[in-house]
Amino acid sequence: MDTFSAAQLLPLSPVISFDKPIPSCLPFHSQNRCLRFFCPTNRNNSAIYLISKLRISHAVLGNSYITHESNDVVGNPTLREICRAHVPEHILDRMEEIGYVMPTDVQQQALPTLFSGRDCILHAQTGSGKTLAYLLLIYSVIKTTKSVQAIVVVPTRELGMQVTKVARMLAANPVELQGEQKSCTIMALLDGGTLRRHKSWLKAEPPQLVVATVGSLCQMLERQMFKLESVRVLVVDEVDFIFYSSKQVSSLRKLLMSYSSCNNRQTVFASASIPQHRRFVHDCVQQKWTKRDVVHIHVSPVVPMPSRLHHRYIVCHKKRKQETLLSLIHSDAPESAIIFVAEQSEKSKKMGNAPSTTLLIDFLKTSYQGSLDILLLEEDMNFNSRASSLLEVKKGGGYLLVATDIAARGVDLPEMSHIYNFDLPKTAVDYLHRAGRTCRKPFSNVKYTVSSIIAPEERFVLQKYENELMFNCEELIPQTA
Ligand SMILES: Nc1ncnc2c1ncn2[C@@H]1O[C@H](COP(=O)(O)OP(=O)(O)OP(=O)(O)O)[C@@H](O)[C@H]1O
Numbered sequence: 001m002d003t004f005s006a007a008q009l010l011p012l013s014p015v016i017s018f019d020k021p022i023p024s025c026l027p028f029h030s031q032n033r034c035l036r037f038f039c040p041t042n043r044n045n046s047a048i049y050l051i052s053k054l055r056i057s058h059a060v061l062g063n064s065y066i067t068h069e070s071n072d073v074v075g076n077p078t079l080r081e082i083c084r085a086h087v088p089e090h091i092l093d094r095m096e097e098i099g100y101v102m103p104t105d106v107q108q109q110a111l112p113t114l115f116s117g118r119d120c121i122l123h124a125q126t127g128s129g130k131t132l133a134y135l136l137l138i139y140s141v142i143k144t145t146k147s148v149q150a151i152v153v154v155p156t157r158e159l160g161m162q163v164t165k166v167a168r169m170l171a172a173n174p175v176e177l178q179g180e181q182k183s184c185t186i187m188a189l190l191d192g193g194t195l196r197r198h199k200s201w202l203k204a205e206p207p208q209l210v211v212a213t214v215g216s217l218c219q220m221l222e223r224q225m226f227k228l229e230s231v232r233v234l235v236v237d238e239v240d241f242i243f244y245s246s247k248q249v250s251s252l253r254k255l256l257m258s259y260s261s262c263n264n265r266q267t268v269f270a271s272a273s274i275p276q277h278r279r280f281v282h283d284c285v286q287q288k289w290t291k292r293d294v295v296h297i298h299v300s301p302v303v304p305m306p307s308r309l310h311h312r313y314i315v316c317h318k319k320r321k322q323e324t325l326l327s328l329i330h331s332d333a334p335e336s337a338i339i340f341v342a343e344q345s346e347k348s349k350k351m352g353n354a355p356s357t358t359l360l361i362d363f364l365k366t367s368y369q370g371s372l373d374i375l376l377l378e379e380d381m382n383f384n385s386r387a388s389s390l391l392e393v394k395k396g397g398g399y400l401l402v403a404t405d406i407a408a409r410g411v412d413l414p415e416m417s418h419i420y421n422f423d424l425p426k427t428a429v430d431y432l433h434r435a436g437r438t439c440r441k442p443f444s445n446v447k448y449t450v451s452s453i454i455a456p457e458e459r460f461v462l463q464k465y466e467n468e469l470m471f472n473c474e475e476l477i478p479q480t481a
Contacts, residue, residue, distance in 0.1 A: 124299035126436020159410035192383030334418035
């Protein structure tokens with residue numbers, strides 16, 4: 001646990017007074033008028049929490065100048081205050097230890113409605129903290145009785161692993177707890193897992209929360225390995241992806257309408273993009289995916305992407321894309337980056353061509369001179385290789401991840417500084433999610449960069465995305481040798 005003194009934290013502030021009574025709920029110790037603030041892992045967040053609680057405008061922490069741009073935040077309730085009557089104390093303690101102290105906008109707006117029991121559609125920018133919002137709801141309803149009480153449905157194994165990790169981090173408790181406070185069991189039921197193993201697990205120690213991909217979950221339900229009768233909360237993350245662009249829509253419909261009824265559960269849908277959201281809300285009610293009084297919580301509707309993203313494009317001939325990318329990487333010197341490449345078409349596969357990902361990886365391995373590791377993540381890899389790529393990436397330490405759109409949804413890599421669209425995404429929504437793999441520190445002021453490498457004839461496509469998503473893309477002029 002990190003400890004620092006308020007004297008060290010606040011030399012700039014003329015407003016702070018150590019004589020000011022400190023609210024008893026705060027984790028402070030007052031020693032000889034020097035305030036000690038026991039800070040969990042996320043120092044920046046804790047400092048924000050401190051300055052907001054003490055109603056001052058800025059602080060200095062080490063070399064960082066920390067400020068709250070928005071005066072709205074000053075005096076806002078903390079996450080603990082919002083959750084106190086609903087979420088068990090040991091989860092709230094863990095939440096603060098991890099560094100979740102102040103709510104993000106979506107958490108502040110959604111949590112009271114979620115705790116009221118109403119169905120919700122959480123529609124907020126990428127990286128805005130939707131996962132924590134729905135997990136706090138789940139922990140508010142779960143009892144440690146032996147039955148499945150909450151299900152989170154995700155589109156990919158990768159996102160499932162991530163949600164499971166956050167859920168387990170929140171539930172973990174080093175102290176032996178008794179009765180109601182015993183930490184809950186979370187099962188990941190994801191594509192690529194073995195159903196037989198899950199079957200025995202379900203029998204031996206039924207989990208309270210299951211994080212599942214739609215396919216695997218429906219297989220279990222079809223074989224009657226478990227039922228949804230005790231499920232109180234059903235969350236569908238990246239709901240638009242599952243509904244509109246995947247092969248799993250029929251399984252999802254069954255899950256929402258046949259295997260369980262919206263009247264017996266609280267339903268939460270989450271995504272950063274819900275195209276035609278009015279129509280979607282209407283469908284939710286008409287099709288009985290949710291109850292009639294479902295609430296659409298739409299945060300920053302006029303700014304669909306984080307405003308701290310800087311968008312650029314560079315025009316070059318198709319044959320020069322690899323060299324152009326390389327020179328961009330050398331001049332940007334990213335901490336870490338994802339390079340998005342289009343999936344190989346069936347036609348190209350049949351013709352026996354090498355996929356663009358392989359060609360690009362080979363090129364980077366021979367030509368890139370920097371210190372970043374080069375990694376690959378794509379659908380066609382087996383589940384073990386996918387998991388080990390992601391594990392490498394999560395270790396941090398700097399990498400260039402060459403990926404298809406499988407890495408575009410939900411995956412949370414907070415150290416990511418740059419995104420490169422080596423191939424343009426197919427839709428504006430795909431652009432939004434790719435761009436959203438960076439800029440994932442809710443209270444930071446750092447700017448992040450998204451660069452697209454395009455052929456002259458693709459300029460109008462990018463222009464269309466700019467209009468649809470309301471952002472400006474700056475042209476970079478290639479340097480002539
Ligand atoms: N209250 C909070 N304080 C500090 N950090 C937070 C808070 N809530 C979430 N985060 C962090 O913000 C990042 C993004 O959160 P999360 O993955 O839930 O975003 P999301 O809204 O689901 O994004 P996407 O739509 O891209 O899936 C994560 O690294 C998470 O740990």
